[in-house]
Amino acid sequence: MAGIAEVARLAGVSKSTASRALTGSGYTSDETRERVRSAAATLGYVASNSAVTLATGRTNTVGVVMPYLNRWFFAEVLEGIQQSLLERGLDLTLYDAKPGTVGRSLIFQDYLARKRFDGLIAVGLEPDDREFDRLVQLGRPVVTVVGSADTTTDVAIDDDFAARRATEHLVALGHRRIAFIGGTPQQHWAHVDRRRLDGYRGAMADAGLAEHASHIISEVTVPGGYASAVDVLGDARSRPTALVATCDEVAIGAIIAARRLGVQVPSDLSVIGIDDHEFAEMFSLTTLRQVPREQGRVAVDLLLTHIAEPDKAKAVVRMRSTLVVRNSTSALDPQHSAVVVDSRQRQADASR
Amino acid sequence: MAGIAEVARLAGVSKSTASRALTGSGYTSDETRERVRSAAATLGYVASNSAVTLATGRTNTVGVVMPYLNRWFFAEVLEGIQQSLLERGLDLTLYDAKPGTVGRSLIFQDYLARKRFDGLIAVGLEPDDREFDRLVQLGRPVVTVVGSADTTTDVAIDDDFAARRATEHLVALGHRRIAFIGGTPQQHWAHVDRRRLDGYRGAMADAGLAEHASHIISEVTVPGGYASAVDVLGDARSRPTALVATCDEVAIGAIIAARRLGVQVPSDLSVIGIDDHEFAEMFSLTTLRQVPREQGRVAVDLLLTHIAEPDKAKAVVRMRSTLVVRNSTSALDPQHSAVVVDSRQRQADASR
DNA sequence: TTGAAAGCGGTACCAT
DNA sequence: ATGGTACCGCTTTCAA
Numbered sequence: 001m002a003g004i005a006e007v008a009r010l011a012g013v014s015k016s017t018a019s020r021a022l023t024g025s026g027y028t029s030d031e032t033r034e035r036v037r038s039a040a041a042t043l044g045y046v047a048s049n050s051a052v053t054l055a056t057g058r059t060n061t062v063g064v065v066m067p068y069l070n071r072w073f074f075a076e077v078l079e080g081i082q083q084s085l086l087e088r089g090l091d092l093t094l095y096d097a098k099p100g101t102v103g104r105s106l107i108f109q110d111y112l113a114r115k116r117f118d119g120l121i122a123v124g125l126e127p128d129d130r131e132f133d134r135l136v137q138l139g140r141p142v143v144t145v146v147g148s149a150d151t152t153t154d155v156a157i158d159d160d161f162a163a164r165r166a167t168e169h170l171v172a173l174g175h176r177r178i179a180f181i182g183g184t185p186q187q188h189w190a191h192v193d194r195r196r197l198d199g200y201r202g203a204m205a206d207a208g209l210a211e212h213a214s215h216i217i218s219e220v221t222v223p224g225g226y227a228s229a230v231d232v233l234g235d236a237r238s239r240p241t242a243l244v245a246t247c248d249e250v251a252i253g254a255i256i257a258a259r260r261l262g263v264q265v266p267s268d269l270s271v272i273g274i275d276d277h278e279f280a281e282m283f284s285l286t287t288l289r290q291v292p293r294e295q296g297r298v299a300v301d302l303l304l305t306h307i308a309e310p311d312k313a314k315a316v317v318r319m320r321s322t323l324v325v326r327n328s329t330s331a332l333d334p335q336h337s338a339v340v341v342d343s344r345q346r347q348a349d350a351s352r
Numbered sequence: 353m354a355g356i357a358e359v360a361r362l363a364g365v366s367k368s369t370a371s372r373a374l375t376g377s378g379y380t381s382d383e384t385r386e387r388v389r390s391a392a393a394t395l396g397y398v399a400s401n402s403a404v405t406l407a408t409g410r411t412n413t414v415g416v417v418m419p420y421l422n423r424w425f426f427a428e429v430l431e432g433i434q435q436s437l438l439e440r441g442l443d444l445t446l447y448d449a450k451p452g453t454v455g456r457s458l459i460f461q462d463y464l465a466r467k468r469f470d471g472l473i474a475v476g477l478e479p480d481d482r483e484f485d486r487l488v489q490l491g492r493p494v495v496t497v498v499g500s501a502d503t504t505t506d507v508a509i510d511d512d513f514a515a516r517r518a519t520e521h522l523v524a525l526g527h528r529r530i531a532f533i534g535g536t537p538q539q540h541w542a543h544v545d546r547r548r549l550d551g552y553r554g555a556m557a558d559a560g561l562a563e564h565a566s567h568i569i570s571e572v573t574v575p576g577g578y579a580s581a582v583d584v585l586g587d588a589r590s591r592p593t594a595l596v597a598t599c600d601e602v603a604i605g606a607i608i609a610a611r612r613l614g615v616q617v618p619s620d621l622s623v624i625g626i627d628d629h630e631f632a633e634m635f636s637l638t639t640l641r642q643v644p645r646e647q648g649r650v651a652v653d654l655l656l657t658h659i660a661e662p663d664k665a666k667a668v669v670r671m672r673s674t675l676v677v678r679n680s681t682s683a684l685d686p687q688h689s690a691v692v693v694d695s696r697q698r699q700a701d702a703s704r
Numbered sequence: 705t706t707g708a709a710a711g712c713g714g715t716a717c718c719a720t
Numbered sequence: 721a722t723g724g725t726a727c728c729g730c731t732t733t734c735a736a
Contacts, residue, residue, distance in 0.1 A: 003713055011504035014723045019715060026716085027721050046465050050405035052712035054728045059402070061445075069434075070630075078421055082448040086455040091468060093413075094446045096434040103438040113398050116443060223634045256634070259611055278422075282575045282608070355729055366707045371731060378732085379705055403729035406712045 002043040011039040027100070061091040062303065063117035064126055065107065067098055071221070072249065072277050077123050077145055080296025088304070093117055108134050115140060119303045121296075122147065125229050126191060131267045141306035143299045146291075148191040149333070153306065155298050155317040159192055162288045162321045163199030169286070169323060171207045173269060174332035175242040178204065181216040181228060181254060182246025189220050196246050196274065214240070218250055225253025233261050241332055242270040248277035248287055255283050255328065266330035276324055277346065284327035288318045295319055354395040358374065369491040369615065373625045374399070395456075413443040414655065415469035417459065417477055423573070424629050425644050429475050429497055430548025440656070446467055449477065452574055460486050467492060471655045474499065477542060489672060493658035498642075499541040505658065507650050507669040511544055513552030514640045514673045518596050518624045521638070521675060523559045526684035527622060529554065533568040533580060534598025541572050548598050566592070571601055577605025585615050593684055594622040600629035600639055607635050607680065614656040618682035628676055636679035647671055 008018035013032055022027040023293055028036075041118050043169040053059050068074045079093075085092050095111060097104040108131050112120075119141040125150050127135060135142055136151070150232075177199075180200040183193040197215060204213040219226035225245065233239050233254075245251035251273030258265050265271055273280065276289035298317060306312055351352035360370035365384055369532040372378040373388035391397075394632075405411050414437055420426045430446075449456040464472070464519060472567030478500050479487060487494055488503070499506040522530050532552040535545040549567060556565040570580035577597065578619050580607050585591050585606075597603035617623055625632065626639035644668075650669055658664055661696050 004715095005713080015714080016724075017722055020722085023715080031721060032721080044465075046467075048406070048713050049466060049468050050402040050411070051728090052715080054406055054713080054730090055399070055715040057728085067430055069421070070424065072422065075427060079448060079450075080448075082421075082446065083453075083455055086448075086458050086463075089462070091463070092446050094430075094434065094444050096431060096438075098431075100462035101435075103435055106438050110441070111438075113396075113442070115398075116401050153720075179595060221447035222631060226634050253634075253662060256608075282578050282605075356731095357729080367730080369706055372706090374733080381705060384705085403712090404731080406714085406729080407731040409712080424731055513726075672710075 002045045004045065004047065007036060007045050008038045010043065011036045018061055049167075059118050060089065061093055061117045061118055062300070063093045063112075063120045064096060064123065065095040065097050065112075065120060066123040067096075067125060069096055071145075073247070073275065076292035077296040077299075080293035081121060082296075083293075084297045088300075099126075103276040112138055119143070119307045121145065121299050121303055122152075123296075123299075124189065124192070126189070131275070141303055141310065142315065143303040143306065145295050145299050146192060148336055150316075151314065152312045153302050153316070155295050155302065155319065155322045157288075157290045157295075158318045159195035160199035160202070162274050162290070162332035163196035163246075164168040164203040164245060165321070165323055166274060167200045168204035168207070169272060169325075170242040170244065170270055170329065171203065171209070171272065173242075173329060174324030176209055176332075177212050178209065178242045178244060179214045179216050179232075180244045180246070181218050181225060181232075181250055183220045184217050191245050193220065200244050216243075216279060217255075218246075220246060220250060220329040222249045222253040223258070226257045227253070228263065229254035233258055233263050236263075236268075239263075240331070241268075243272070245271060245273045248273035248275035248280050248285060251259055251285055251287070251328075252279055252283050255285070266328050267333055270329040270332075272329050274321065280324075280326070285325045286329040287324055288321040289324045290319060290321045354397045355442060356397070356399065359388065359392045359395055359397050362395065363388040364426065367678035368464055385605055388486055389661040411470050412441065412470055413445055413469045414652070415445045415447060415464075415472045416475065417447040417449050417464075417472060417474040419446055419448075420455075425599070425627065426475060427678055428644035429648040429651075433652055434648075435645075435651045436652040437534045440652075448502045449493075451478075465559075471495070471652050471659045473497065473655055474504075474664060475648075475651075476541065476544070478541070482597075493655055493662065495655040495658065497647050497651050498544060502668075505654050505666045505668070507647050507654065507671065508644045509647075510670045511568035511697040512551035512554070512628050514642070515548035515596060515598075517673070517675055518626060518640055519552050519555035520559070521624060521677075522594040522596065522622055522681065525594075525622065528684075529564050529592040530561070530594045530596060531555065531566045531568050531584075531592040532596045532598070533570050533577065533584075533602055535572045536569050540573070543610050545572065547597050552596050568595075570598075570605075572598060572602060572609070573607040574601045577602030578609045579605070581606035581609035582613065585613050585621070587618075588615075590614075591621070593689060594681070595624070597623060597625045600625035600627035600632055600637060603639070603680075604629065604631055604635050604674070607637070617636060618680050619685060622681040622684075624681050626673065632676075632678070638678045640673040642673045 004018050018036050021028045025095045068076050094106045097107050107290040116210040121143050124143040142152050144152045144154045144185050216232050217225050249269050258269050263269050273287040276287050356370050360367045370388050371379045375387040418426050447459045449459050473495050475497040494504050496504045496506045498508040553565050568584050570576045603623050607617050608619050615621050625639040628639050632639050
């Protein structure tokens with residue numbers, strides 16, 4: 001409740017001096033600075049952010065737009081962003097822009113225009129063209145995490161690499177009938193799925209297995225992976241011997257489905273995911289680990305540099321994803337195939 | 353960028369009139385109001401929130417404090433809050449107060465004191481005494497969702513009822529060795545677990561099964577439920593025939609553990625949860641449904657009335673939880689026990 | 705019904 | 721190094 005005027009009075013200085021002492025801008029003698037600081041402390045003075053914003057133009061707030069809050073990746077990124085902002089004294093204003101909701105259109109119509117933030121982090125947003133235009137026309141720095149445009153600063157893993165590496169792992173284990181399970185290009189999260197699907201296809205082609213490539217369409221959730229896997233794993237003759245899942249949630253759904261159907265993982269079916277989800281350990285899931293929390297922190301760093309230097313060049317940051325071998329993948333059972341697996345290659349793979 | 357001064361100029365009126373026309377406060381002729389509105393529209397005028405806040409004291413922002421973002425209940429509540437706020441034109445500032453982190457202490461020390469919100473919603477926060485004092489001494493309305501104090505307005509389900517009803521369901525199915533699986537009172541989320549444990553014990557006592565009551569300690573997550581269940585379900589002689597889980601996440605963990613151990617659900621083991629988690633359907637989980645999203649919406653409603661009428665009496669809102677019978681619970685297999693189950697009671701239970 | 709002017713609580717420029 | 725003062729953009733008395 002106490003304003004800077006009262007602090008100044010108690011310290012016996014003017015408002016301007018008090019302001020300088022408190023913000024650290026401009027000259028102040030060490031002694032007066034101390035006096036002002038202790039006055040502020042005794043009064044429990046906290047600067048009104050609205051007044052600061054009005055005077056300086058800075059809101060000390062970062063906006064975060066994401067389409068989902070309840071999925072592992074998004075929640076983790078959000079936590080990373082939040083932690084990083086807390087350390088820097090910045091507030092986080094959240095905009096939940098679930099696709100196809102009135103809330104989303106309100107956000108793009110009204111909320112963003114209010115510019116109650118110094119910059120924006122958009123996570124896996126996949127905006128349509130109109131939405132994207134709104135975003136950039138704000139005139140505020142924007143950083144995307146898993147963005148779909150190539151004009152903003154973006155941070156993500158290399159999806160192509162991750163899917164490729166996952167597929168190669170299975171190939172090295174002797175698998176040939178390796179299917180990709182993930183979303184359709186029509187859905188949200190489409191770009192990511194598309195890139196991972198491409199990585200998978202590339203790896204299959206490189207291994208001379210192009211004609212074995214197949215795409216099992218699945219909603220990108222645990223129940224989605226479960227439902228799609230149930231449909232496909234029924235027939236022991238036709239089913240693949242290994243699955244590359246577009247992410248761990250789908251992989252876990254597939255494992256649950258396999259167990260229900262009596263298909264043993266990994267002896268009857270190898271499954272590899274991408275994420276290293278919090279449940280991965282529980283399901284002994286082999287996966288390509290990414291750390292979304294780190295991506296959130298990096299996004300904050302990038303955003304802050306863009307806020308400080310608006311003309312700075314846009315950047316593309318690709319975090320490394322690393323293979324974590326657990327027990328959901330194994331060498332192809334010889335009864336399924338006579339392919340000889342190079343054991344040194346397999347060992348090399350297992351020990352990474 | 354355009355300010356209200358330019359809108360006023362374009363409409364040929366004064367700033368004051370423009371303000372009245374736009375906010376709808378005070379007298380304005382219909383005609384001028386229209387003129388001002390269209391002027392604002394053509395200029396793409398958006399009021400600066402800092403200026404409004406500075407002049408009125410209202411921030412048009414609601415703060416939300418929660419200890420976790422990545423658990424189902426919290427994410428759902430957050431989505432409910434967000435949707436409701438969006439419809440009302442209010443911003444949501446998020447504070448992730450994970451127990452034991454520096455971020456949490458920063459939030460309580462600095463962030464809350466800045467009062468960048470008109471009111472606060474605290475979800476499952478379980479603040480210690482010092483933290484709680486800070487909360488109420490803000491002088492801003494506070495609404496809790498699943499709160500632990502009895503002095504704030506609070507919304508939640510009736511935990512005692514839910515656990516009681518869950519236990520009664522199993523009793524009606526003929527089970528006697530019914531264990532409760534959930535957290536310890538030392539952990540966070542402690543109050544909820546405590547109340548549910550009490551409800552379970554009450555129901556066991558009412559059924560004359562007090563001496564069969566037992567508490568399997570488990571971290572309140574899927575992997576936690578899994579780990580604890582693995583420890584307990586190994587021995588077919590000693591294990592319970594039914595589990596009341598403190599929430600669906602623990603229940604699901606237990607089901608996954610049971611499947612791993614070859615314990616059939618529900619024929620060897622009945623499991624009931626509380627929540628109706630997004631995975632409940634996939635695991636055919638019988639549960640007491642709550643809808644956290646609704647609790648979020650209700651919390652917003654309550655908070656807004658407190659903001660409008662600060663002296664309004666605090667309230668306690670208890671949402672109903674309803675039994676959803678799926679396939680994780682069934683009548684006790686006669687080979688396990690000779691207890692005769694009243695079949696009408698069982699049917700009544702199954703059809704709810 | 706409308707306009708003028710005084711704040712709201714800070715910052716920052718310009719003198720001193 | 722410090723003080724005076726205009727100003728950020730809007731709301732709200734008060735007078736007309």
